[in-house]
Amino acid sequence: xxxxxxxxxxxxxxxxxxxxxxxxxxxxxxxxxxxxxxxxxxxxxxxxxxxxxxxxxxxxxxxxxxxxxxxxxxxxxxxxxxxxxxxxxxxxxxxxxxxxxxxxxxxxxxxxxxxxxxxxxxxxxxxxxxxxxxxxxxxxxxxxxxxxxxxxxxxxxxxxxxxxxxxxxxxxxxxxxxxxxxxxxxxxxxxxxxxxxxxxxxxxxxxxxxxxxxxxxxxxxxxxxxxxxxxxxxxxxxxxxxxxxxxxxxxxxxxxxxxxxxxxxxxxxxxxxxxxxxxxxxxxxxxxxxxxxxxxxxxxxxxxxxxxxxxxxxxxxxxxxxxxxxxxxxxxxxxxxxxxxxxxxxxxxxxxxxxxxxxxxxxxxxxxxxxxxxxxxxxxxxxxxxxxxxxxxxxxxxxxxxxxxxxxxxxxxxxxxxxxxxxxxxxxxxxxxxxxxxxxxxxxxxxxxxxxxxxxxxxxxxxxxxxxxxxxxxxxxxxxxxxxxxxxxxxxxxx
Numbered sequence: 053x054x055x056x057x058x059x060x061x062x063x064x065x066x067x068x069x070x071x072x073x074x075x076x077x078x079x080x081x082x083x084x085x086x087x088x089x090x091x092x093x094x095x096x097x098x099x100x101x102x103x104x105x106x107x108x109x110x111x112x113x114x115x116x117x118x119x120x121x122x123x124x125x126x127x128x129x130x131x132x133x134x135x136x137x138x139x140x141x142x143x144x145x146x147x148x149x150x151x152x153x154x155x156x157x158x159x160x161x162x163x164x165x166x167x168x169x170x171x172x173x174x175x176x177x178x179x180x181x182x183x184x185x186x187x188x189x190x191x192x193x194x195x196x197x198x199x200x201x202x203x204x205x206x207x208x209x210x211x212x213x214x215x216x217x218x219x220x221x222x223x224x225x226x227x228x229x230x231x232x233x234x235x236x237x238x239x240x241x242x243x244x245x246x247x248x249x250x251x252x253x254x255x256x257x258x259x260x261x262x263x264x265x266x267x268x269x270x271x272x273x274x275x276x277x278x279x280x281x282x283x284x285x286x287x288x289x290x291x292x293x294x295x296x297x298x299x300x301x302x303x304x305x306x307x308x309x310x311x312x313x314x315x316x317x318x319x320x321x322x323x324x325x326x327x328x329x330x331x332x333x334x335x336x337x338x339x340x341x342x343x344x345x346x347x348x349x350x351x352x353x354x355x356x357x358x359x360x361x362x363x364x365x366x367x368x369x370x371x372x373x374x375x376x377x378x379x380x381x382x383x384x385x386x387x388x389x390x391x392x393x394x395x396x397x398x399x400x401x402x403x404x405x406x407x408x409x410x411x412x413x414x415x416x417x418x419x420x421x422x423x424x425x426x427x428x429x430x431x432x433x434x435x436x437x438x439x440x441x442x443x444x445x446x447x448x449x450x451x452x453x454x455x456x457x458x459x460x461x462x463x464x465x466x467x468x469x470x471x472x473x474x475x476x477x478x479x480x481x482x483x484x485x486x487x488x489x490x491x492x493x494x495x496x497x498x499x500x501x502x503x504x505x506x507x508x509x510x511x512x513x514x515x516x517x518x519x520x521x522x523x524x525x526x527x528x529x530x531x532x533x534x535x536x537x538x539x540x541x542x543x544x545x546x547x
Contacts, residue, residue, distance in 0.1 A: 066125050066379050067310045067334065067341060068235045077117065080256035085278040086111050088425060089270055092285035093252055094123040095234065095410060096403045098241040099418025100283055102167065104425060105248040112250065113272065115257035115537065119238040122287045122410060125308065125381035127343050129320045129332055130164060130411045131182040131229035132157035136198045136324050137389050137407070144388040144444040147201075149435065153390060154205055156432045160412035161230065163419055168232075173240030177232040180332070183214050183321035185223035187329055192222045195324045199224050215317055218329070223321075231320055231332055234411070259540050268400065281399040283421055288384060288524050288538045289404065295396060295438065298506070299449050301384050301405055303525050306348040307360045310377040311370045313342045329367060341376070344368040348408075351382065351522035352455035358514050378515055382525040383408045387448035393417045393436040395424060402438055455523075476512045481547065487512060487519060489530060499532035504541035519543065 086109045090097045093114035101112055114121075132154060141150040168177050186195045202209045202224075212225045242252060260271040261282065270277040289297065306328070313333070320332035330345040346367050347360035361378055364370070386392065386405040391413045396402040401424060403417035416432065423430040475490040478501060487501035489512055499519055501510050508523035518535070519528040527536035532544035 065377060066308075067343060067377055068124055068126075068128070068233060069120075070235050070239075077254040078251055080113060080253040080272050080275045080277070083276045083278075084111060085109075087280045088283065089113065089268070089277050089279035089281070090283045090285055091258055091270075092121070092283075092287070093118040093238075093254070094121050094285065094287075095119075095238070095414030096417045096421075097283070097285035098238055098245065098252075099167075099415050100285060100403075100421050101245055101250055101252075101418075102241050103419055103422035105245060105250060107426065110250050111277070112245075112252040113256045113258055113270075113277070114252070114254055116535075117254050118242060118252060119235050121536070122381065122383070123234050123238065123414075125379055126234055126410055127308065127320075127330060127332055127345055128232055128234045128411060129180075129182070129229070129322075129330075130161055130232060131226075131320065132161065132412065133182040133184045133226055133229065133322070134407075134409050135184065135322055135328075136194060137409075138201050139194065139198050140389045142201070145442060149390075150201065151205060152432070152435050154202070154207075156416055156435060157409070157412045159432070160416040160419075161228075164411075164415045165230070167415075168237070168240070171240055171244050173237055175233045175236035175240060176334070176336075177230055177237075179227070180229060180231040181225050181227050181319045182229040183212070183223050183225045183319060184324050185214060185218070185220040185321060185329075186325075187218075187220060187323045187327070188325070189221050191324050195222055195224075198324070214321060215319060218321070225319075229320070231334070232411075233334070257537075257540070281425060282401070283425075284396070284400070284402045284404070285417075285421075286537065287382075287404070289402065295392075295402070297384075297392075297404065298524065299452050300392075300445065301386050302452055302455055303351045303523070304348050304383045304385050304408065305351045305525075306345050306381050306383070306408070307357070307364050308343060308345045308377075308379055308381060309361065309364045309368070309370055309375060310341050310343050311374040312376060313340050313374070316340050317342075327367075331368065342368070342370075344370065350455060351520075351525070352458050361515055380513070380516065383410070387444045388440075388442060391417065391436055392438040393420050394433060394438050396438055401425070472512065472514075476514070485509065486545065489517075491530075497530040498545040498547065499528065499530075500543040500545060502543070503539055504534075504543065505537075505539040510543070 088110045090112045138150040186192050209226050256272050258270045262269045268279045268282045316333045316335045322330040328348040332343050334341045346364045384405045385407050391405045393403045401421050406413040420430050477488045485501040487499050489497045503521040510519040513520050526539035528543050532542050534542050
């Protein structure tokens with residue numbers, strides 16, 4: 053069997069954007085043979101390596117820089133108050149599964165807190181009250197159901213209004229949650245791994261995996277890693293079989309606006325249902341920032357990025373003169389609202405589908421995968437098993453298939469995309485779809501407008517100046533260079 057995939061390599065500016073302090077990047081230039089290869093140097097990958105740091109013969113590879121994939125653009129809230137997720141899991145499975153998931157998220161916070169304290173990682177880890185609120189009248193009763201569930205489980209929860217003047221119909225909060233700086237955290241983990249002599253190879257994408265001689269042969273641009281075991285800790289692995297992830301998930305895009313404010317209000321919050329309102333605060337010692345997120349949507353059905361960024365500003369009343377960053381993030385959503393973590397096949401492991409809650413689930417996945425590799429029992433392994441099934445999985449498949457088909461057909465049918473300005477056009481040439489962007493100086497940037505991954509039509513991201521795939525979130529530069537997977541190929545125009 054041959055598996056192809058690509059890890060994240062997006063390099064967009066975010067509030068957390070910083071170089072992990074380690075000197076020059078380590079590049080994979082020579083063949084290696086290891087027991088465990090971890091693909092992806094984000095929260096999941098480095099946490100897995102941390103728990104395996106006494107295990108002989110480990111290495112990590114990433115197509116980009118440490119933490120510069122999905123981790124870079126997270127809001128970095130460490131909380132078990134996750135909209136109305138427990139009610140949703142109860143509907144998808146049963147109450148027992150919802151209770152297990154709650155326990156897993158609270159335990160993930162303990163894991164993270166212990167790592168930070170044991171390794172004395174300076175990452176602005178701060179106890180921060182979390183709020184969930186109903187922003188429409190019809191959400192009041194559903195939110196009460198979630199509140200009662202949490203109360204029954206002994207969660208120290210209280211009905212309390214948000215400290216700020218955000219329009220709400222009801223809300224509740226807990227105090228045992230946190231916020232932090234995710235890149236500072238990864239920097240601390242890297243330093244621990246460096247002392248344990250575990251190499252982290254950056255800018256070293258794995259392009260292909262083959263099974264040979266009882267091992268996995270993992271091919272990069274200039275070297276081959278032979279591994280006994282492989283951990284896929286990348287955002288969206290590129291393969292169809294045996295897992296068929298496109299039929300088991302969807303991609304959600306969110307829009308983040310960072311603005312300077314006068315005070316740190318000292319809380320984080322999220323609405324209980326769509327439209328999503330989410331914010332937190334961060335004090336870097338010089339300035340105080342409000343990180344606002346909204347307009348989350350399935351990428352197959354809504355694409356006007358400029359409109360969504362404007363909406364975030366309007367929702368939170370953000371003045372243009374105070375805004376310092378605007379960027380988007382994408383998340384893999386699963387039908388039953390829980391991630392896929394565990395053994396994919398013999399000696400190959402996966403962690404994907406965090407449903408926007410990557411800080412807790414990334415840490416949790418690292419603990420689960422490391423326990424599996426070292427043959428330890430983990431109480432949450434069965435909860436997140438990648439091959440779990442229920443009726444919700446089967447019921448959602450037609451929806452996922454429709455979304456994939458809708459985006460795929462966009463590349464085959466010449467269709468004007470009315471929301472774009474005149475600087476962005478699409479045409480067909482020699483049977484191939486082209487995307488054309490004209491920059492402020494009048495220069496044309498032409499690319500093939502079909503994603504090499506599975507053939508979906510690409511969309512132009514006006515704010516971040518990239519070509520994005522609405523099916524599986526691959527991203528390409530203005531000139532067509534692949535900067536984020538799952539695609540492993542460029543879309544450079546050769547006309």
